[in-house]
Amino acid sequence: MNEAVIATEVALEVKNSDIFYGDFKAVLNLSMAYHHREITALIGPSGCGKSTLLRSLNRMNDLIPGTKITGEYLFQGKNIYDSDVDPVQVRRWIGMVFQKPNPFPKTIYENVAWGARINGYQGDLEELVVTSIQRVALWDEVKDKLHKPALALSGGQQQRLCIARTIAVKPEIVLMDEPTSALDPISTAKIEDLLDELKKTYTIIIVTHNMQQAGRVSDKAAFMLNGVLEEFGPTDQIFFNPKNPKTEAYISGRFG
Amino acid sequence: MSLPAIHVQLRKKHRPLESVIHGFLFFCAGFSILITTGIILTLGFDALRFFTNDGADLWSFFTGTVWEPQIERFGILPLLNATLMTSLIAMLVAGPVGLAIGIYLAEYANRKTSGILKPILEILAGIPTVVYGYFAVTAVTPWLQATLGVDLVEFYNVFSAGLVMGILIIPLIASMAEDALAAVPRSLRQAGYAMGATKLEVSLQITLPAAASGIVAALVLGLSRAIGETMIVALAAGAGSKFTFNPFQGAETMTGHIVRISGGDISYQSVDYDSLFAIALLLFFITLTLNFFSRKIIEHFREVYE
Ligand SMILES: Nc1ncnc2c1ncn2[C@@H]1O[C@H](COP(=O)(O)OP(=O)(O)OP(=O)(O)O)[C@@H](O)[C@H]1O
Numbered sequence: 001m002n003e004a005v006i007a008t009e010v011a012l013e014v015k016n017s018d019i020f021y022g023d024f025k026a027v028l029n030l031s032m033a034y035h036h037r038e039i040t041a042l043i044g045p046s047g048c049g050k051s052t053l054l055r056s057l058n059r060m061n062d063l064i065p066g067t068k069i070t071g072e073y074l075f076q077g078k079n080i081y082d083s084d085v086d087p088v089q090v091r092r093w094i095g096m097v098f099q100k101p102n103p104f105p106k107t108i109y110e111n112v113a114w115g116a117r118i119n120g121y122q123g124d125l126e127e128l129v130v131t132s133i134q135r136v137a138l139w140d141e142v143k144d145k146l147h148k149p150a151l152a153l154s155g156g157q158q159q160r161l162c163i164a165r166t167i168a169v170k171p172e173i174v175l176m177d178e179p180t181s182a183l184d185p186i187s188t189a190k191i192e193d194l195l196d197e198l199k200k201t202y203t204i205i206i207v208t209h210n211m212q213q214a215g216r217v218s219d220k221a222a223f224m225l226n227g228v229l230e231e232f233g234p235t236d237q238i239f240f241n242p243k244n245p246k247t248e249a250y251i252s253g254r255f256g
Numbered sequence: 257m258s259l260p261a262i263h264v265q266l267r268k269k270h271r272p273l274e275s276v277i278h279g280f281l282f283f284c285a286g287f288s289i290l291i292t293t294g295i296i297l298t299l300g301f302d303a304l305r306f307f308t309n310d311g312a313d314l315w316s317f318f319t320g321t322v323w324e325p326q327i328e329r330f331g332i333l334p335l336l337n338a339t340l341m342t343s344l345i346a347m348l349v350a351g352p353v354g355l356a357i358g359i360y361l362a363e364y365a366n367r368k369t370s371g372i373l374k375p376i377l378e379i380l381a382g383i384p385t386v387v388y389g390y391f392a393v394t395a396v397t398p399w400l401q402a403t404l405g406v407d408l409v410e411f412y413n414v415f416s417a418g419l420v421m422g423i424l425i426i427p428l429i430a431s432m433a434e435d436a437l438a439a440v441p442r443s444l445r446q447a448g449y450a451m452g453a454t455k456l457e458v459s460l461q462i463t464l465p466a467a468a469s470g471i472v473a474a475l476v477l478g479l480s481r482a483i484g485e486t487m488i489v490a491l492a493a494g495a496g497s498k499f500t501f502n503p504f505q506g507a508e509t510m511t512g513h514i515v516r517i518s519g520g521d522i523s524y525q526s527v528d529y530d531s532l533f534a535i536a537l538l539l540f541f542i543t544l545t546l547n548f549f550s551r552k553i554i555e556h557f558r559e560v561y562e
């Protein structure tokens with residue numbers, strides 16, 4: 001399936017970006033484009049800058065004092081770092097799911113409804129909550145306890161709830177930073193299935209340390225090393241026929 | 257030189273310093289329990305002696321609206337009412353302001369501004385309460401009289417005392433609220449921001465509710481501090497009990513009454529003297545109950561995030 005990736009419209013494009021924490025340069029002169037309705041996996045050893053890159057895609061890095069970002073991040077033709085852009089609005093269109101499930105200490109219903117409500121959702125809120133929970137295949141497990149605390153759910157259920165609350169805002173792009181690394185294999189499999197389904201509506205960029213996962217779910221893969229994007233291409237090519245010897249070394253190291 | 261065999265190393269070691277320290281800590285803890293028990297017993301016995309007097313039964317103590325020891329009328333309501341009024345006014349000031357400062361410190365302030373604000377709060381918390389009392393009498397009351405009129409505002413009044421007491425309690429509530437908010441995991445705030453929430457939405461709708469129990473505990477402790485506060489009300493709220501709901505009149509609080517009477521030349525064998533212990537015991541129970549509840553609330557709070 002990955003063989004035949006069709007060049008689709010670009011959802012988000014990074015051009016010549018450096019990312020700094022104070023004086024430390026965490027990402028160097030990176031350029032890459034993420035395509036509509038595709039899943040892009042970011043892989044690479046710990047500390048290579050995957051999370052840093054991911055956070056700069058929706059300006060979550062603004063929340064870390066001392067970060068500086070150069071280059072362009074074009075979303076719908078607009079650089080999201082332009083001075084007339086509101087970072088709050090950027091995050092409304094480019095959502096994020098985190099490594100550790102972090103539901104709000106509210107009810108299951110409220111967890112999903114909150115984001116839509118603060119963004120001024122006009123439609124039927126209840127229906128939105130139900131469909132969002134259904135889309136993450138959580139409905140059967142929580143339909144009888146929508147008004148119970150979300151923190152009482154299992155880790156895997158919480159993570160699916162976090163995805164549900166992210167898509168309830170109806171973003172264009174969903175960023176995921178190791179969304180299954182805190183979960184058991186069964187919950188992981190459920191989320192991987194879910195990604196396939198979500199891809200129909202959303203552009204997804206996912207950081208993962210799980211090579212099999214990257215291979216299973218992604219259309220494109222990007223290998224980063226020490227802040228440099230070493231190779232980016234269709235997942236099959238990156239995994240089975242890498243052009244860059246460093247990619248090859250990393251992949252084969254992982255696959256033994 | 258070789259070490260002894262492992263089974264020899266496994267033997268219990270004698271550690272004298274450990275035992276000494278253990279003993280000392282145990283002594284300190286035990287001592288404080290002893291002191292508390294002593295206080296309760298003293299209060300209890302003297303209060304009991306008070307209730308054996310005729311004219312002083314439990315029923316009229318709790319329902320009586322006149323507190324006039326000279327005519328043997330011991331109804332706690334005027335004193336209790338004054339205490340509740342000053343405390344309520346204090347909380348109306350300290351609650352919102354303390355909370356706002358707490359939110360500001362935890363969510364908005366950068367290092368520089370909190371570096372300025374926090375020492376100021378500490379200074380505020382460190383001022384002796386007698387100074388606050390004089391501040392109420394010499395600054396706040398005249399100001400109240402000037403703005404609202406001398407006819408409306410008596411020189412000694414509940415309002416001024418409550419207001420200043422509120423200022424006294426602000427730092428307590430602010431710092432406890434800040435701690436409670438700071439204990440809310442960063443990941444929750446991030447989740448909020450990642451959904452397109454503004455800072456205000458995250459602070460008020462995510463962080464604040466997540467810290468609710470800590471915040472309630474802060475308010476309850478603030479209230480118990482207000483109820484027990486003595487110097488400000490003794491100086492500014494007026495001498496002599498009065499059953500009134502008008503905050504601009506003077507009315508003696510429970511604590512205010514205790515200091516005034518015990519400060520005067522009162523006979524240790526009199527009913528008046530014994531009555532003070534009944535008041536003190538009631539105060540003790542009120543603050544104990546409040547502290548108990550705030551502790552329960554804090555415990556609940558811990559369960560959620562660990
Ligand atoms: N808040 C920060 N302040 C300073 N340096 C940071 C900060 N966050 C990350 N870094 C540094 O930036 C580099 C990239 O970190 P990043 O978290 O992006 O790596 P990563 O690829 O996501 O690693 P992992 O796979 O372990 O999550 C690292 O050297 C890290 O030490």
Ligand SMILES: [Mg+2]
Nearest residue numbers: 050051052177
């Ligand atoms: Mg990371």
